[in-house]
Amino acid sequence: MGKAIAEELGVKPKLIEAVSDNRIPFLEKGTADLILSTMTINKERDTEIDFSEPYYIARGRILVPKGSDIKGLEDLPGKSVCTALGSTYEETLREQAKGADLKLVDTYSECLELIQNEAVDAVSTDDVILTGMITQDKNLQLVGKPLTTEPYGAGIKEGDTQFKAFVDRVLRKYKADGRWAASYQKWVGRYTNVKQEPPTTSLKEALEISG
């Protein structure tokens, strides 16, 4: 998708890796012009940066090793749960799983390492990230009902309405002409066997959903 936007702009994209905690500063300091980093649209972030229209709707889930006695959110208190520092799950878990011992790390690959060597009992974050972990380790599985709905948006520097209008236009085209579906199938669908349509949720609705 980043490539599609760059192509439309007529520039060669330079991809920079960011983690949950530093992507907003990257945008503010001009290190990056656009964030495409599984970033949930929420009001708190919306005061710092601008968002494009939602391009994907992820669901918050819980990942545990097979055979774990954790069956859902209600089993988390008293257990250790890994998620990324600066992600929305920090707050979600603090509110919905009171009494769970949160392990906050910088990257989700650290969560994978921790759950594999049994240093934590569960990992909680977006389904797309967790299914990525399952593709690496078949001994892991998702349990319980989705905890949250996480509409992803592209991050744009606060106040740059012209660039936002441009990105939204490219995204609309991307969703309409089948490129969205192809990309979804390639990265998510073939692992989860779940069919999904491009999201039609508006930015305003997204801000309502995630708060």
Added chain:
Amino acid sequence: MNELWEVLERHLPEFSSGFSVTVRLVAISFVIAMVVGTLVAALRVAPIKWVQRVGGVYVETFRNIPLLVLLFISFAGLRRAGIPVNAWVAGTASLGLYTAAYVAEALRSGVFAVSKGQIEASLSLGLTYRQTLAKIVLPQAFRTVIPHLGSLVIAMIKNSAIIGVSLLAIPDLLKEARIVDSRTFETHEAFFWAAVGYLLLTGMATFGFRYLERRFAIRR
């Protein structure tokens, strides 16, 4: 300026819990570093070649592995090998054993500062090697290296922040500051207070070691 105080006031629970975690990490690691460092220094100055070499291997191993790697090996590595160490054990042992290598080298230099004549005199008076070391050499060595140990402790306090950013995810002062930052985006304020916390600790260490230096000064 007001902003600074506001952030501290609102997030005092996070900052104080982080501060106390850092204090505990540093205190436990300090004890490990001093005890192990002294033992290794004793090996390093032993009159037997192979014993010296054992001490040398220890120093070279722990001094040459970056602390972050040491933390990873002692936690993820051991757990993968089926040894269920917890994060606190891995964290304090890594920082303690790492610093111990430097403590051992500092003490060794202190031992060499004790004149050979004293050791010969002590041995010829009938004291055993162990007595000579414990009663004559090490007390003087400790005194000479107090300033050096002070800098090592300050370095250790600062190195403790690596435990928080590593895979161990122990919520120390720096980690708590980053949690505050990620929730509020008050980056400058959050890190300012973390810096103040570390400064408080290193400041106390500096004063403590200055006091020791004066208290145990060798009057020549």
